[in-house]
Amino acid sequence: MVLSAIVLVIVLSPLPRKSVAVSSEGMKDKPATSIANAKLQGLVGTSSCSSRGCHGALDSTGAQDKCGQNEYLQWTRDPHADAYRVLFDARSVKIAEHLNGPKGPKAHEDARCLACHATPQAAELPKENPLHHEEKQFGVGCESCHGSAEKWIVSHTSLTWHKVDPEEKWKTYGMVDVTNLSKRAEQCAGCHVGAPRRDGMPLRNMNHDMIAAGHPRLLFEFGTFQANMPPHWRDNKVNQEAYLWTVGQFATAEASLKLLEARVDSGPWPEFAEYDCFACHHGLTASSWRQSEIPRGRKPGALPWGSWSFALMRQLEKQMQVPSSLKQELDSLESSMQKPIPDRKVVAKGVQKTLEQLRRVTGQLDRKRWDEAKSRKLIQAVTGKGSPVHHPSWDSAEQLYLALYALNESEYDKRVRDLLDELTPLRAFRPGFDSPLSIALPNGKEKAFHPAQFLEKLKANRN
Numbered sequence: 001m002v003l004s005a006i007v008l009v010i011v012l013s014p015l016p017r018k019s020v021a022v023s024s025e026g027m028k029d030k031p032a033t034s035i036a037n038a039k040l041q042g043l044v045g046t047s048s049c050s051s052r053g054c055h056g057a058l059d060s061t062g063a064q065d066k067c068g069q070n071e072y073l074q075w076t077r078d079p080h081a082d083a084y085r086v087l088f089d090a091r092s093v094k095i096a097e098h099l100n101g102p103k104g105p106k107a108h109e110d111a112r113c114l115a116c117h118a119t120p121q122a123a124e125l126p127k128e129n130p131l132h133h134e135e136k137q138f139g140v141g142c143e144s145c146h147g148s149a150e151k152w153i154v155s156h157t158s159l160t161w162h163k164v165d166p167e168e169k170w171k172t173y174g175m176v177d178v179t180n181l182s183k184r185a186e187q188c189a190g191c192h193v194g195a196p197r198r199d200g201m202p203l204r205n206m207n208h209d210m211i212a213a214g215h216p217r218l219l220f221e222f223g224t225f226q227a228n229m230p231p232h233w234r235d236n237k238v239n240q241e242a243y244l245w246t247v248g249q250f251a252t253a254e255a256s257l258k259l260l261e262a263r264v265d266s267g268p269w270p271e272f273a274e275y276d277c278f279a280c281h282h283g284l285t286a287s288s289w290r291q292s293e294i295p296r297g298r299k300p301g302a303l304p305w306g307s308w309s310f311a312l313m314r315q316l317e318k319q320m321q322v323p324s325s326l327k328q329e330l331d332s333l334e335s336s337m338q339k340p341i342p343d344r345k346v347v348a349k350g351v352q353k354t355l356e357q358l359r360r361v362t363g364q365l366d367r368k369r370w371d372e373a374k375s376r377k378l379i380q381a382v383t384g385k386g387s388p389v390h391h392p393s394w395d396s397a398e399q400l401y402l403a404l405y406a407l408n409e410s411e412y413d414k415r416v417r418d419l420l421d422e423l424t425p426l427r428a429f430r431p432g433f434d435s436p437l438s439i440a441l442p443n444g445k446e447k448a449f450h451p452a453q454f455l456e457k458l459k460a461n462r463n
């Protein structure tokens with residue numbers, strides 16, 4: 001009932017730029033560009049959001065019951081606004097040269113790069129599409145996170161839009177509910193972990209080829225990344241750091257699984273980016289901890305899979321106390337992935353089963369059943385003394401550190417604070433702990449990162 005009214009009531013702000021040209025076609029809710037090309041994926045483009053009367057105001061409306069309308073300006077200070085320009089940097093030029101050869105496509109022409117460094121829906125638009133050139137210029141534009149706006153660009157300016165159920169906004173209109181933290185984390189993970197080709201979005205795959213060519217490794221932790229993104233929304237000051245961490249752990253695991261499913265289908269195999277980088281990239285010394293501490297459940301030399309994305313997943317599942325066999329499925333998938341050449345079919349099946357179990361667990365995470373206090377308890381348990389770490393590694397050490405950080409952000413705890421200070425006195429890991437690789441000390445000695453020692457230290461002070 002509300003819905004039918006909404007489509008007709010267009011008030012509040014002047015129509016976004018792109019929709020104006022449409023009226024001659026008599027299609028009110030469709031911008032001209034989408035009519036010009038059906039392959040648009042429902043994209044209207046960031047310039048449709050950025051006018052002064054829409055989201056491009058210079059200062060906030062200050063209203064409590066609606067948005068500030070200055071989101072565009074805030075976003076221009078965001079790393080995402082710079083994401084396309086980065087592709088012209090010397091570093092990108094080199095990466096593209098390594099991948100494509102000196103005469104091959106440049107980084108800013110390579111659809112693989114554009115899939116994450118521009119609004120993904122715009123990455124593969126054909127040249128004749130009006131948005132082909134324009135939308136990329138904005139980098140990671142509005143519709144990267146909020147969803148293609150073709151079906152909601154007009155309706156969302158109505159006075160009654162806020163009454164529409166967020167679920168309905170997504171299903172009928174395609175607007176992503178970024179107020180739902182699981183949905184939000186999923187959006188971020190699409191680029192910060194990766195994603196298969198689906199729903200008009202291209203494949204986003206940061207594989208070992210690109211990393212070896214010079215791209216930074218992608219390590220996503222939702223709470224940290226959100227804290228580092230300048231907010232263009234009203235600060236509602238809800239304390240949710242522990243919840244963000246929890247949601248982020250599961251979103252990262254889910255995104256990694258979906259990406260693995262896509263990797264099974266095409267591309268290099270086995271995909272080295274699935275494994276602990278430092279298992280292959282480390283110095284060879286006669287008496288390394290790798291020989292003295294053969295990790296549980298893994299044969300010497302077997303590839304350690306999922307060291308970042310699944311570092312804490314088994315303990316998390318255990319603490320969530322939901323009937324599921326996530327641990328068994330993960331263990332079984334892990335043993336398939338540890339084989340020198342993992343069987344693609346077996347892996348694909350394993351991913352399906354693991355995803356199924358994962359979703360049973362994440363089903364608990366919605367706000368009606370879950371809250372900040374529960375998340376704090378979860379982190380307490382996972383970082384606590386009695387909780388084993390699946391494989392001691394640089395990745396699991398860092399994950400545990402970030403978990404403690406979130407815990408302390410959520411509720412100040414002197415003991416946790418002291419421990420964090422001890423581990424990272426200058427807000428960075430101590431020399432010797434700051435890299436998983438051996439480093440030469442000024443006194444001529446060598447200091448190597450020793451994950452088991454680090455984890456021991458970290459847990460020794462936990463109750």
Ligand code: HEC
Nearest residue numbers: 086091092095107112113116191192194204205206218219
């Ligand atoms: C799966 C998504 C994804 C793909 C594909 C991708 N990037 Fe990135 N790129 C990112 C993310 C996310 C970052 C930010 C890294 C971080 O801090 O976690 C980044 C960072 C970078 C940086 C460092 C930027 C800086 O400010 O220092 C460069 C350069 C870069 N990418 C170039 C490229 C090039 C060239 C390609 C194509 C060969 C490419 N990227 C493909 C997601 C991607």
Ligand code: HEC
Nearest residue numbers: 049055067068071072075140141142144145178179233234
């Ligand atoms: C990297 C992801 C991302 C991008 C890109 C992005 N947003 Fe957002 N946006 C968010 C998140 C997250 C929120 C917070 C939602 C909340 O807390 O309710 C948000 C909130 C908003 C809100 C609601 C603000 C409020 O106070 O309620 C508006 C309006 C908005 N964004 C507009 C834009 C516009 C316009 C652009 C492009 C110029 C844009 N966004 C680009 C992620 C993004």
Ligand code: HEC
Nearest residue numbers: 079082083086116117120140144187188191225226228229
């Ligand atoms: C369409 C892909 C895409 C989406 C979706 C996306 N990002 Fe990004 N993000 C990038 C790229 C590419 C970069 C690197 C940009 C650059 O270096 O200029 C980046 C950079 C960042 C950075 C800066 C990282 C650094 O090392 O300085 C933060 C923080 C960040 N993103 C947070 C988020 C959050 C939080 C979300 C979800 C609300 C999100 N991103 C969604 C692609 C994306």
Ligand code: HEC
Nearest residue numbers: 208211212213214217272273274275276277278279280281
């Ligand atoms: C299964 C073993 C293996 C794993 C796991 C692996 N790599 Fe590699 N990597 C290699 C090999 C082999 C090369 C090619 C080395 C050469 O050309 O000298 C390479 C090359 C590289 C290079 C370019 C050459 C160099 O040494 O700088 C980088 C950077 C790199 N890898 C980073 C990573 C990162 C980051 C990860 C984890 C996401 C990773 N690798 C995981 C085996 C691996």
